Structures are given as structure tokens and as C-alpha cells.
Amino acid sequence: MEQSERRAEAGLGEDGSLLLPMARTGPRFWLFVSLLLGVALWGFFAWSTQLRRGLFVTGLNVPVYWGLYITNFVFFIGISHAGTLISAILRLAHAEWRRPITRAAEVITVLVLFFGLGCVILDLGRPDRALNVILHGNFTSPLLWDVASISTYLTASTIYLYLPLIPDIAILRDHFQGRHAFYRALALGWTGTPKQRQRLEKAIAVMAVIVIPIAISVHTVVSWVFAMTVQPMWHSTIFGPYFVVGAIFSGIAAIIIAMAAIRRAYHLEAYLKPIHFNNLGLLLLVFTLLWFYFTFAEFLTTYYGGEPMHMAVFLSKTEGKFSPYFWIMVVTCFLVPFALLANNRTRRTVWGCVAASLSVEVGMWLERFLIVVPSLSNPRLPLTASSYTPSWVEWSLFAAFISCFILLYAVFTKLFPIVSIWEIREGREHAVSEVTTRIESYLPDTLEATHG
Amino acid sequence: MARWGMVIDLDRCTACQACVVACQVENNVAPPSAEQATRGRAISWLRLVPFKESEHGTRPGLRLVPLPCMQCDRPPCTKVCPVQATQIDKEGLVAQVYPRCIGCRYCTTACPYTVRHFNWERPEWPEPMAEGLNPDVSVRPRGVVEKCTFCHHRLQRAKDKAAAESRPLREGDYVPACVETCPAGAMVFGDLDDPRSAVVRLSESPRAFRLLEELGTRPKVIYLSKGEWGGTV
Numbered sequence: 058m059e060q061s062e063r064r065a066e067a068g069l070g071e072d073g074s075l076l077l078p079m080a081r082t083g084p085r086f087w088l089f090v091s092l093l094l095g096v097a098l099w100g101f102f103a104w105s106t107q108l109r110r111g112l113f114v115t116g117l118n119v120p121v122y123w124g125l126y127i128t129n130f131v132f133f134i135g136i137s138h139a140g141t142l143i144s145a146i147l148r149l150a151h152a153e154w155r156r157p158i159t160r161a162a163e164v165i166t167v168l169v170l171f172f173g174l175g176c177v178i179l180d181l182g183r184p185d186r187a188l189n190v191i192l193h194g195n196f197t198s199p200l201l202w203d204v205a206s207i208s209t210y211l212t213a214s215t216i217y218l219y220l221p222l223i224p225d226i227a228i229l230r231d232h233f234q235g236r237h238a239f240y241r242a243l244a245l246g247w248t249g250t251p252k253q254r255q256r257l258e259k260a261i262a263v264m265a266v267i268v269i270p271i272a273i274s275v276h277t278v279v280s281w282v283f284a285m286t287v288q289p290m291w292h293s294t295i296f297g298p299y300f301v302v303g304a305i306f307s308g309i310a311a312i313i314i315a316m317a318a319i320r321r322a323y324h325l326e327a328y329l330k331p332i333h334f335n336n337l338g339l340l341l342l343v344f345t346l347l348w349f350y351f352t353f354a355e356f357l358t359t360y361y362g363g364e365p366m367h368m369a370v371f372l373s374k375t376e377g378k379f380s381p382y383f384w385i386m387v388v389t390c391f392l393v394p395f396a397l398l399a400n401n402r403t404r405r406t407v408w409g410c411v412a413a414s415l416s417v418e419v420g421m422w423l424e425r426f427l428i429v430v431p432s433l434s435n436p437r438l439p440l441t442a443s444s445y446t447p448s449w450v451e452w453s454l455f456a457a458f459i460s461c462f463i464l465l466y467a468v469f470t471k472l473f474p475i476v477s478i479w480e481i482r483e484g485r486e487h488a489v490s491e492v493t494t495r496i497e498s499y500l501p502d503t504l505e506a507t508h509g
Numbered sequence: 510m511a512r513w514g515m516v517i518d519l520d521r522c523t524a525c526q527a528c529v530v531a532c533q534v535e536n537n538v539a540p541p542s543a544e545q546a547t548r549g550r551a552i553s554w555l556r557l558v559p560f561k562e563s564e565h566g567t568r569p570g571l572r573l574v575p576l577p578c579m580q581c582d583r584p585p586c587t588k589v590c591p592v593q594a595t596q597i598d599k600e601g602l603v604a605q606v607y608p609r610c611i612g613c614r615y616c617t618t619a620c621p622y623t624v625r626h627f628n629w630e631r632p633e634w635p636e637p638m639a640e641g642l643n644p645d646v647s648v649r650p651r652g653v654v655e656k657c658t659f660c661h662h663r664l665q666r667a668k669d670k671a672a673a674e675s676r677p678l679r680e681g682d683y684v685p686a687c688v689e690t691c692p693a694g695a696m697v698f699g700d701l702d703d704p705r706s707a708v709v710r711l712s713e714s715p716r717a718f719r720l721l722e723e724l725g726t727r728p729k730v731i732y733l734s735k736g737e738w739g740g741t742v
Contacts, residue, residue, distance in 0.1 A: 110630070111628075111629065111630055111631075111651045111652055112612070112627070112629055112652065113629045113630040113651075117629075118548050118549040118550050119549050119550060119551075119623065119626065119627075120617075120623045122614040122617045122618050122627060123614065123618055177613075180613065180614075181611050181612050181613055181652075182610075182611070182612015182613070182614065182627060182628070182651070182652030182653060182654075183610065183611050183612040183652040183653060184611075186592075186609070186610075186611045186612075187611060189592040189594075189609055189611050190591050190592055190611070192592075193592045193593050193594075193609060194591065194592070194593075195588075195590055195591055195592060195593040197588040197589075198588065198589050198590055198591040198615065199589065200589070200591040200613065200615055201591045204591070282615075285589065286585065286589065286618065286619040287585060287619075287621055287724050288618065288619070288621070433618060436621075436623045437621050437622070437623075437721060438558055438576070438621075438622060438623060438720070438721075439558060439559055439560055439561070440558060440623055443548065443549030
């Protein structure tokens with residue numbers, strides 16, 4: 058009773074329920090957090106082992122100099138794609154169904170980027186010298202292009218996450234007296250005057266345009282780390298767009314999984330409805346088909362050309378020692394999501410979209426692995442090939458990174474509303490009339506209007 | 510300015526591996542631990558690589574070919590290094606700057622010859638060997654990449670000596686350890702820009718070829734294919 062009164066005071070009406078995760082934290086949350094912390098601590102132990110003994114503790118060798126860390130780097134940076142990019146596209150397209158999902162998506166981008174960068178640090182033989190990249194940067198190296206574009210993307214995505222947070226932080230500032238100073242500082246004196254609103258909307262619109270080319274550049278450049286070398290099945294002109302498509306593909310899947318998780322944990326069924334999953338599911342279906350198209354084009358070109366060096370890698374993927382992973386990838390990246398998402402009955406359910414998304418994540422991780430390892434396993438000169446089996450340290454750090462990412466995401470939901478309150482309210486108050494006006498503007502003018 | 514290159518005559522090479530041992534000793538390359546070796550992590554700046562003699566010939570077999578760094582004129586490794594830790598110098602030597610290398614191993618993956626090596630652990634020598642390290646060559650720390658340098662410390666020494674004797678560098682003053690050691694005289698070293706040098710004369714032989722030259726790397730290691738003496742293995 059008391060609580061509903063306070064909610065009414067804040068003037069939030071029914072949307073006050075979006076503040077509940079910040080107001081109340083149950084034992085289940087703490088259990089979940091300690092579980093994640095446990096995995097993170099284990100990862101810390103693995104990392105200290107690697108710091109003490111060097112990359113000796115990995116399964117890497119000659120010629121497979123890159124393995125799980127680089128696979129995870131590409132995978133995490135890929136996941137980062139959907140958040141900011143999808144949110145920006147939906148905002149620019151005035152897609153009204155975006156309102157409850159943009160925040161949840163944008164947070165993924167900002168958080169997962171740190172882990173992508175972390176993978177590169179893990180992979181360094183001398184992490185203590187990482188700053189040499191700035192001190193002695195060599196701009197002919199695609200790795201330096203990565204450093205430049207990923208740090209730009211991280212900055213832009215953080216600003217793009219923060220701007221639409223400001224009005225919500227102001228709500229929190231007025232609502233939670235305990236954490237007043239924290240929220241007051243972050244709210245930047247927001248009171249919601251028309252002038253402030255106008256400026257904010259302008260800033261968000263500008264950022265939404267800016268982040269799109271930056272996001273595309275990021276995964277293009279990640280692909281160029283491979284494509285710029287002359288190694289078989291890396292040196293491909295299709296790699297830029299192929300990586301971008303794969304990145305958005307795995308990113309949309311990550312958004313769907315995150316949405317389903319917060320929907321269940323915080324009972325947001327009223328906000329994240331099956332229609333939202335359905336719409337994202339359709340987008341995921343489009344990318345399922347795009348992924349298949351690119352993969353098919355890439356493999357057919359290699360096969361038809363039949364160059365022995367390229368065929369050695371091709372065959373190790375399709376029928377050699379990597380073939381189990383390859384065919385699991387085809388099933389999980391294409392067959393499973395296609396079957397689930399092309400079918401109206403499964404796509405219109407939350408579980409259908411989530412199952413397809415989980416499958417896509419497994420498949421896209423395998424895709425990254427199958428890009429990095431088989432090309433290195435088949436060197437051009439007849440060296441004694443040794444096979445690569447990732448060590449416990451590499452697996453532990455992978456698990457720890459995923460745990461830390463989920464942990465930070467969970468902490469975010471406890472500090473800020475994961476569904477944008479002001480945008481939902483704006484939707485309730487203005488969107489219906491705006492959309493009506495917009496639709497009317499599409500219709501043919503009446504005779505009176507044209508003739509004055 | 511010289512442009513240093515090497516010719517390896519496969520007709521003369523007996524695959525005795527004396528060059529491999531000379532290289533290890535000259536350049537302070539530590540012998541790998543048993544665990545490292547079984548994991549395929551042994552460091553070897555110069556090694557013998559088994560090429561198939563012939564796919565369908567009457568005498569199938571393996572031919573062992575010495576493989577040092579090709580010291581490419583257009584090295585795929587130097588341009589991908591994010592910290593300029595590997596560079597090609599004015600005399601065409603592709604050098605590695607150990608104190609700057611961050612160990613990202615981009616150069617090792619970009620090199621189509623797989624001749625770059627990574628220090629998986631701190632190098633260690635058995636007791637008597639540890640006292641006999643070459644003082645002219647720095648011992649590499651853990652976590653950095655290293656590779657064949659054409660023994661460029663020997664070039665420095667040769668230049669110093671020539672300067673002390675106030676004379677120009679002569680052919681034969683600077684020779685890497687592998688070339689010096691080869692008992693069969695299969696390896697020849699010299700200036701590829703000097704038309705009178707032995708390497709230039711040999712590189713014009715119809716038997717001359719370079720490994721993976723179709724990639725446009727312009728290697729400065731030139732092989733002479735087997736043939737003159739009737740193709741004995």
C-alpha cells in the first residue's frame with residue numbers, strides 16, 4: 058500500500074513497477090550473483106596461472122598460434138553489434154515497438170565490448186607491454202585499425218546508452234533518497250523542460266546516425282585482421298560483410314536471450330510481449346538467410362576454384378577433423394533457427410525465439426572457431442602439423458568472461474531501469490497520435506487539399 | 510647498400526642438419542623441454558622441412574629442405590605488426606625488436622612460411638650449455654616472437670672489423686653460421702645487388718626457384734632444384 062502510494066507520488070502510474078528491481082533485491086538474486094562470482098573467481102585463478110607461466114599454459118602451438126582467445130574476441134565483438142546498431146536503426150526508422158527493448162540491447166553492446174578487448178589482452182604474450190600499441194603504433198597493421206575502431210565504438214556506444222538514460226536517472230534521483238548523490242550527479246540536472254527534451258532528442262538522433270557507420274566499421278576491421286593476410290580461406294574479399302552479417306546475427310540472438318531473461322526475472326511480461334519477440338525473431342530469420350547466403354557463396358567460390366592450399370582448409374572443415382564442428386554449425390546457424398523462425402506458431406512464442414537464439418549463439422561461436430583454427434592448422438609448407446586442443450585455462454577464462462558479462466548486466470538492472478521508463482511513457486502519451494499523423498501523411502491527398 | 514641473400518643448392522644438400530645445430534648454438538636458441546617438443550612448440554630458426562619428392566613418381570620419398578627465414582623483400586609479417594617490433598632494414602634484413610614485441614603473434618600467423626617462433630616459456634639451458642651462450646646474441650624473454658636474422662650480429666662484427674682495417678666489406682666477410690658450417694658447401698651467402706657475387710651468379714641458374722614466390726613476397730633465399738647430378742636423393 059505504502060509502496061503504491063510512493064509510486065503514485067513519482068507520477069509513474071503503472072510504469073512504477075519498472076523501478077521494482079532497484080527497490081527490492083531477493084535472495085535469489087544474491088544466489089545468482091554468488092554463482093557468477095564463483096565462476097569469475099575461478100577464471101581469476103586461471104588468469105593468474107597464465108600470468109605466472111605465460112602462454113605455456115594454453116593449448117596453442119606451431120602453427121596454431123591463435124585459438125580460443127582470438128575466437129572469443131571475434132565472438133564477443135560480434136555480440137556487441139546488435140545492441141547499439143539495432144537500437145539505432147529502430148530509432149531512426151521510428152519503429153514504435155522498439156521502446157521496451159532499446160535499453161536492454163544497448164547495455165549488451167557497452168558491456169560485451171570490454172570482454173572483447175579483454176580477450177586480446179589475454180592473448181598477448183606480453184600483456185605488460187600492451188601500451189606499446191599506442192606508443193609505437195603501426196598503422197599498416199589491421200590490429201591497430203581494430204584498436205582505433207573498437208575504442209571509437211565503445212565511446213560512441215557508451216554515450217548512446219547514457220543519453221536516453223538521463224531522464225530515467227532523474228526519475229531515480231527523485232525516487233530513491235538513499236542513492237541520491239549518485240543519481241543526482243548522473244542526471245546532470247535534468248528536470249524535463251521542453252528545451253532539455255528537445256536537446257536530448259536531437260542528441261540521441263545524431264548519435265543514432267553516427268553509431269551505424271562506426272558499428273559497421275568495427276566488425277569489418279575485425280574481419281580484416283584475417284582477410285589482409287595471404288592465408289588460405291582468410292584472404293577473402295567477402296570477409297568484411299560476412300563478419301558484419303554474422304555479428305548482427307549473433308547480436309540479435311543475444312538481445313532475444315537477454316530480453317527473455319529479464320522478462321522472467323523481473324516479471325516484465327506486460328512490457329516484453331510475444332510481439333516483440335516475434336518482431337526480433339523476424340529480423341533473426343532474415344539474418345539466418347543472409348548468413349546462409351554468405352557462407353554458401355564463400356564455400357562455393359573456394360570449392361569451385363579448387364586451389365590446393367584453399368582446398369586443404371576447405372576439406373578439413375567439410376570432411377576432415379573439423380567436420381563435426383562444421384556440420385553442427387550448419388545445423389545450429391541455419392537449420393534450427395530457420396525451422397523455428399519460419400514457422401509462425403513457434404516464432405510468435407517466447408520459447409521459440411529463445412531456442413532459435415541459443416542455437417544461433419552456439420553456431421556462431423563455432424563459426425568463429427572454424428575461421429580461426431583450420432586455416433592455421435593447414436600451413437602452406439609441409440610442416441609437422443600438430444593439432445590444437447584448448448587447455449583448461451582457456452576454457453576457464455571463456456566461462457569467466459561470460460559470467461562476468463552476465464554479472465555486470467545483472468548489476469546494471471539493479472542500478473538503472475532496464476526498460477526505458479520515459480520512452481514507454483512517451484509512447485503511451487504521444488506515440489499513438491504521432492503514428493496516426495504519420496500514417497495520414499502517407500495517404501493520397503484529398504482533392505480539397507491539392508487544390509487548396 | 511648491400512641486399513643480403515642466400516642460395517641453397519638442393520643438389521649438394523645431404524640433409525645432415527649441421528646447419529640446424531650451428532644455428533641453435535650461434536643464436537642461443539634453447540633446446541625445448543620434452544613437454545614443449547611433444548606439444549609442437551620447439552623453436553628452430555632453421556629447420557629441415559619434408560617435401561614430398563613426387564606425388565606419383567617411380568621413386569616416392571621425402572626430400573628434406575632447409576628452411577630459414579626467407580628475408581622477403583616484401584615481408585607479409587612486418588606490415589601486420591601493431592607495434593613496429595619487426596621491420597625490414599636498409600640491407601633487406603627482416604629484424605625483430607624483442608624489447609618492444611607484445612607477443613600478439615600476428616606476424617607468426619601472417620607469415621606464409623611459418624618460420625617465426627614464439628617463446629612459450631623462459632628459455633633454459635642444461636648446465637654446461639648455459640655457460641657457453643653467444644655473447645653477441647641477446648637471450649629472448651618469455652612471450653616474444655623471434656626468428657632467423659641471417660645472423661645480423663655477424664654483419665655488425667664484419668663491418669667493425671672492416672672499418673678497423675680501413676677497407677670496404679668484402680665478399681665472405683659476413684656469412685651466417687649455417688652457411689659457414691655446411692660441410693657439403695650447399696649454402697652460399699652474399700650481396701644480391703652485387704653482380705659479381707656468387708649468389709647472383711647462382712640465382713641466375715635455370716635450377717633457381719624461390720618458395721611460394723607466387724605470393725609476391727620476393728624471398729631472398731633462393732633454392733637450386735635437384736637436377737644437375739641426375740636426381741640422386
